[in-house]
Amino acid sequence: MEITLQNLTKVFQSKKEDEVVAVDNLDIVIPSGKLYGLLGPSGCGKSTTLFMISGLLKPTEGKIYFGEEDVTPVPPEDRGIGLVFQNYALYPHMTVKQNIMFPLENLKIDKKEGLKKAQEIADLVGIGHLMDRKPAQLSGGQQQRCAIARALVKEPRVLLLDEPLSNLDARLRLQTREEIRRIQRETGITTVFVTHDQEEAMSISDEIVVLDEGVTQQVGQPQDVYDKPNNLFVAKFLGTPPINLFDGRIENGKIMIGDAYIGKSEAEDQEVTVGIRPEGFKIVERSSFQVEVEFVETIGRDTTLIINHPNVEVQGSFEDPEEEGDVTTVEDTEFEALNLEMGSGKSIQDQKTFRAIVDADYGVQPGDTVKFSVKPHKMHVFNKETGELV
Amino acid sequence: MLEQERNIAAWFYLAPALILLAIFIFYPIFNSFVLVALEDYNYLQQTYDGFTLTGNFRNVLNDPNFGQAMLNTMLITFVSVPVSVIIALLISVWLNAIPIQKIQGFFQTVFFLPYVTNAIAIGMAFAFMFNRRYGLINWFLGLFGIDPINWINMGASYENAMITLLIYITWLTLAFKIIVFLSGLQGIDKQYYEAARVDSASRARILRRITVPLLSPMIMYITVTSFIGAFKTYTEVIGMFGERLGPPGDPNSMTTIVALVYDALDRSGVPGAMSEAAAAALILFAITLVFTFVNMQVSKKRVHYG
Structure with missing residues (x-):
């Protein structure tokens, strides 16, 4: 499923009547069946963009197409998307099995068939043996997989991941990003993920877009963007050291x-x-x-x-949003955008x-x-x- | 040594509360067990004719109003508690969904008002609303061509009087429940709702599968305390029907177990009346204990403590 974002704009209105443009005229085409990375520093509008694709946020202007279909007016429940939240948002009172079954029950899928599907998808992400545990009894990596399984089980047209690795420790992060890559290849679902970590984006994406203050800086294959940055921002943002x-x-x-x-x-x-x-x-x-x-x-x-x-x-260094310990929700993106406008400091080396x-x-x-x-x-x-x- | 000094200090700090509890709670509980064992105890002369194990309980059971009190108390408990818990839940979910803070705050205040208003005063207002001739309710029903109903006036049927009482009690007990539920709802992470929307859950399913389970500790707490409160219903009956405990011409038809206790205390000069009151109180105590135990057992299976 090819995703087209056309002139996508999101303006948040703050209480003091000043407007914050979180996403400014975004025009990108996310190719079908690929793993696509939205990359940028904290507050660049990447999560806002993801939530607009999911339908949880309404764009101020512009259109979103899934293939030929204009989904801009379609509510999230009818978009056929799977979304993995930054902190997974697993239902704490349900077991892994119930969590994965939940979307299927909503779609009124036959229980027997649903159970079979849930088991298949759990096996695919490698938590098939943990079906009767509650989220609190899982490690961070297992919760992450459970969230992916829940997003995938209804066979979404598009899989969206919000900072999927930010809550994992360094070793698990390496492992999980390969896992995400593998799952994406095996299912062939068009996947969009958000990250502030350029290494993460470069290592697994087929294509990335670099955003800054809601404006597209560059689109392309990770290596190309690294080798041929369009501007100073992109050159500075990519690469460690x-x-x-x-x-x-x-x-x-x-x-x-x-x-x-x-x-x-x-x-x-x-x-x-x-x-x-x-x-x-x-x-x-x-x-x-x-x-x-x-x-x-x-x-x-x-x-x-x-x-x-x-x-x-x-040169100023980029803030690491992780250190703020933030977990982005739809509401937080607004808050974050407003906050950044106030001029939160970038530390100077x-x-x-x-x-x-x-x-x-x-x-x-x-x-x-x-x-x-x-x-x-x-x-x-x-x-x-x-x-x-x- | 130090340990001991600390203990003394601790008891010292606890003393005010303990002394008050001892005088007004522990001693009376203990004393009711004593009273229940005395035969023909005369409160004024402090005399009694020996001991009995079941005599005072039999006196309660033989009270002409006991059956009525039992029936009323059970009706009030098993109708008003579930109904008010469900209505409070729906109202607080609705309140919580109001996006504009000021409007939400306004309705919160409106729904909390009954809690800070005197139950007797509200009861009198309700009694007037349900008045056959001048009441708001009959006037409203009249708009739909419904003939005036005799809710609580002279000659009112038991059913009508009980329905009125149930409406009043349900309404009165909503306020506290709504506040507790609302604070619980505001503590639920919004992401669960976003996730549920993405998972294509309908509103009804979100309520049933996400909100209620995540709110279950609050629901449990409210249910247990409401059951206990409902078993003790008395003020509400007085508020609506006065000391007659029923519509004019049908006294004691709305009586409750606590009403029996007070009724017996009223006759405390009569030998055995004090013991009968103690026995009625202990019966209520036993019923409450059993139901709370049942509630707790249910909660072990159904309540999710996050």
């Missing part, structure tokens, strides 16, 4: 950081922000990009060099340092002076004012 940003300029077709020449450009002369991925540095014999190494972090196969440089642009990941074989020590050349495809040059790619 994050991309290094330098104050630079283009002069006579040369990209310069301070006095160092680091590459060629065909653009006209201007002030620019140069983004270089940490893995984009190569240690070479001769280069005008010469720096002194401050710290060295050795992590097995490669080494991270931490280097002071006067031209590093200080004001260290003028950058990171370079190089092969451990170089044996670089703190205090060494190294010369870098920059891999052209790991470098992105952005206009200083607009943040657009030059």
Whole structure:
């Protein structure tokens, strides 16, 4: 089932009469049978978008199509969607079996057939042996699977997942994301999931859309978006450790950081922000990009060099919504959008340092002076004012 | 040593409550067991003619009003409690669904008013509403061409009087239930309702499968306390019918077990009357105990403590 979002806009009205645009003119096509990631920092409108697809929130403007059918006026109960909430929202008084059976009973499916289906789907997600437990007797990962089973059992046209991994610990997160990938492949259901974790989005999505303040920043396959960011926001948002940003300029077709020449450009002369991925540095014999190494972090196969440089642009870090311990509900998205508008602070890392990941074989020590050349495809040059790619 | 000092301090803090409980609760309970064992106890002269095990209970059972009191009490309990619990549940679900805070607050106040108003005063107002000639109810029914009904006036039938009393008691006891249910409803995570909507559950099913189970601790608490309260019905009857305990011309037709207790106390000068009151109270105590036990057993199976 292909999902088309057309000019989708959601405006929340706050009490003080000011409007907050949570989602602004979103135009995306979610391809049929694919795993699609809505990615962005806290308050970018991704959960709002998901809840609009589910029907729990009504868009202020724009349309939503499932295939050819315009579902914008259709209430959630008639949309044929499965939704997995961030904290799962399993009915605490029902057993796993009753939880999974609940949607089937609502659809008046024959009890015997329903039980068979429930067992099948529970087996698929790997909780078939836990049918008589109550949610409180399950681990976080099992609750998560139960929620997915409940969403899948009615064979929805679309499966929606809201921050599906945020309540799991790190190890379970890795395991579960592969599990979600597997379940999605086996069922072939068009799946949309929301996450603020770029690694999570990149690792399992067929395609992602990066959102910021309700506006689409870029759509594409995860690797493409990582390799060819459209703008500074996308470049900054994707990648761990994050991309290094330098104050630079283009002069006579040369990209310069301070006095160092680091590459060629065909653009006209201007002030620019140069983004270089940490893995984009190569240690070479001769280069005008010469720096002194401050710290060295050795992590097995490669080494991270931490280097002071006067031209590093200080960048704000993205808040991690997880640390706020929030669980998004439809109402919370409104609250969150309003809250963000008030200007909740982004902490500033004001260290003028950058990171370079190089092969451990170089044996670089703190205090060494190294010369870098920059891999052209790991470098992105952005206009200083607009943040657009030059 | 320190332990002991702490104990003394603890007893000291508990003393005010314990002394009051001892004087007004524990001693009277103990004393009613004593009174029930005395034969022809004379309250004024403090004399009695020996001991009896069942004599005073037999006196209660032989009271001409005992059967009526038992029937009325049971009717009031088993009609008004379930009906008022269900109505209170529906009203609080409806109140909880009102999206505008101010309107919700207004109706909350409206529904809570009976709780802070004197039952006797409301009873008198109700009695007037159900008056055959001037009452609001008959006037309203008259709009539909229904002839005036004799609810509670001279010559009213037992059924009519009892229906009026039941309506009044149900209405009076709604307020507290609604407040408790509403606070319970507001504690239920909204996500369950969102999930249920996505799962295509109808409103009726959401109420039955999500709201009621999640509210079950509150429902249980209200049911148990309401049963106990209903077994003790007395003020409401006085409020509506006065000391006559029935419509004019048919005294004692609306009597209850607690009314029997007070009736016996009224005759406390007569030998044995005090013991009869104690016996009636103990019968009520036994009935309440049995039903509360049954309630608790049911709750073990049906109540979900989140």
